[in-house]
Amino acid sequence: MNKPQKKDFIKPKHINDYPVGPQFEAGHLADINAGWRTVRPVVDHEACIFCLRCYIVCPDGTIFKDGDKIGIDYDYCKGCGVCAHECPKDAISMIKEEL
């Protein structure tokens, strides 16, 4: 699973710049989207056994393989906590975000 990349979106200036009907290239992320996160997952890499269960269950696909370590893209993580809940080694803690 590839980490989603932010791409520039060029706003249409003419009606013909719009696609025909509501359709567009897939996977085009124009904005980062993590604004409503109140807690963030933090991985204890010593406790982590790299079973990749967190990587599989993340609903937003923001957990990625950073070499042989778990990486989290905080630009898109919504702080749902499923990764922490599923980790068999309790290696992920949900830490309150600083305001």
Added chain:
Amino acid sequence: MEQNIFISGDEAVAHGVRLSRPNVIAAYPITPQTITVERLSDMVENGDLKAEYMHVESEHSAICATMGASAVGARTFTASSSQGLLYMTEGLHYCSGGRYPVVMMNANRSVALPWSIYGDHRDSLSLLDCGWIQVYVEDAQEALDMTIQAFKIAEHKDVLTPMMVNLDGFILTHTYEMVSIPEQDKVDAFLPPFQTENKMCFDNPKNMAFSSQPDDNTEFKYQQNEAMFNAVKVLKQTNKEFAQSFGRDYGDMVEEYRCDDADAILVTLGSVTGTVRVVVDKMRAEGKKVGLLKIRYMRPFPEKEIIATAKKVKAIGVIDKDISFGYEGTVFTNVNSALAKANSTVLKKNYIGGLGGRDITKNEIENMFNELLTGKLKKDGEHVEFFNLKVAIDE
């Protein structure tokens, strides 16, 4: 050589669909459309039609399934009527907004309550705003021919708008006439396979059928509106090409019959056109200058054509097998808007009748013409009349 066979309107549509080679059909049976979907089911079963026939449990599922198939680039067909058509209403908007060129046959049937299986135009006329191209046919031959034309018009890259072919319930769906069946290779030449960019595909992954914010929604709707206007030139071009290939020319959005020197005309939709033709001929033989304007397409609406015909005549009556309660018939509303924009001063009258399958007789049509020929309304200010009530009312 085209084969001539004796079939019903429903069966004619099934042949039109078979010849158009759809990839997917998903339909739910409802009187009086059932024969169309039953014949299509038989054709798929015996190999005459190589299509995926999806059995669905409701009309809502039928439109969603056909739309889903269209979204992977399949040529699709569905059919419904009345309650079924209204059950799929949210899907109709999805389809037109998503720009999926599904073709549907609608058997015009009254809408409950009271519950009725008989014909009128209330089902499709109540859905003029859902963004589908709507054509109304006069006989079984036109039903078959317009089914083939519908795929070509809907799938055109400047249109990409779903299209509804309307047949009067029972009057056209269940009556039999000699119908010429076009040859498959001629239809293949006229109607090549469906090509579109608006589809799910691994080579070019897309995000489809998404939502839009206030920032963009209007532009999508504007574009949809423009596509409907583009359909005007596409349907005219398609009619021309069809006439060249198959020898049958239906005119464009309307058909004028003996209007050039008419004093009074009646505007009609669907099969009642045939009855009015007969009355026009009878009255013309008696020296009365009457004519008929058959509206074929209700969306897009033939505004220019109606204004042009209105300039020739003194009185226009609109027969509506429909009533927008508390006001007037929908065809009349649309015709009147065109006339108002042109500041037309012709006499206008709306004749409401034929509801729930009630017959419209030649006598009643003659009475309409006679009133219009007097140059004034028989009752001052009464522009809208239920002309075939069978009981007395309080005046």
